[in-house]
Amino acid sequence: MTRDVITVAPESPVKDVARLLxxxxxxxxxxxxxxxxxxxxxxxxxxxxxxDAASQEVPRxxxxxxxxxxxxxHKTGVRTAADxxxxxxxxxxxxxxxxxxxxxxxxxxxxxxxxxxxxxxxGIVSRADLVRAFTRSDDEIEQExxxxxxxxxxxxxxxxFTVIVHEGRAEIRGEVRTEExxxxxxxxxxxxxxxxxxxxxxxxxxxxxxxxxxxxxxWQ
Numbered sequence: 622m623t624r625d626v627i628t629v630a631p632e633s634p635v636k637d638v639a640r641l642l643x644x645x646x647x648x649x650x651x652x653x654x655x656x657x658x659x660x661x662x663x664x665x666x667x668x669x670x671x672x673d674a675a676s677q678e679v680p681r682x683x684x685x686x687x688x689x690x691x692x693x694x695h696k697t698g699v700r701t702a703a704d705x706x707x708x709x710x711x712x713x714x715x716x717x718x719x720x721x722x723x724x725x726x727x728x729x730x731x732x733x734x735x736x737x738x739x740x741x742x743x744g745i746v747s748r749a750d751l752v753r754a755f756t757r758s759d760d761e762i763e764q765e766x767x768x769x770x771x772x773x774x775x776x777x778x779x780x781x782f783t784v785i786v787h788e789g790r791a792e793i794r795g796e797v798r799t800e801e802x803x804x805x806x807x808x809x810x811x812x813x814x815x816x817x818x819x820x821x822x823x824x825x826x827x828x829x830x831x832x833x834x835x836x837x838x839x840w841q
Contacts, residue, residue, distance in 0.1 A: 661706030754814030
């Protein structure tokens with residue numbers, strides 16, 4: 622996701638929002654309160670739909686809209702971002718899988734999703750971001766599994782695990798402390814951008830005194 626997010630306030634004039642979209646070459650912008658809470662989202666379609674609600678043919682170019690606002694703002698009842706924004710905003714969570722985010726975009730026919738924690742904006746992810754994520758090399762994905770999941774999340778030694786990533790399909794073998802850790806390992810690896818499937822064959826320590834028990838999360 623992108624952390625440096627362009628936003629507007631609910632009281633921002635629609636003319637200024639339209640100009641911002643054109644100049645920044647983006648199709649939508651989050652509307653946020655002063656404390657960072659996300660209130661809604663304004664897209665090109667929101668502005669054009671409100672401006673030409675009575676028209677059968679809605680122009681696609683915001684440059685046209687800017688001329689309309691500059692020369693005839695008094696002719697429309699639309700004044701601020703709050704007047705045209707879509708709410709509630711469709712959002713994603715920082716830990717949400719790339720596949721889930723992609724599904725949200727497709728299902729809702731949107732190009733970008735604000736990323737929110739505790740109701741406050743922390744970033745934004747676009748379709749282009751998702752496409753770039755799935756072009757990562759197998760070596761990059763393997764490194765993230767070892768460093769971010771095994772070492773930083775589970776506090777285990779990466780060299781104690783066999784990690785193989787081939788064409789986005791990750792296979793992990795080793796031993797963790799508990800059954801819960803085994804489930805966390807599989808879940809966290811599945812959320813790594815670029816991972817298409819996960820198979821984790823691991824044992825956990827509480828079962829060692831009897832018979833090693835393993836968890837196998839088959840290709841998903």
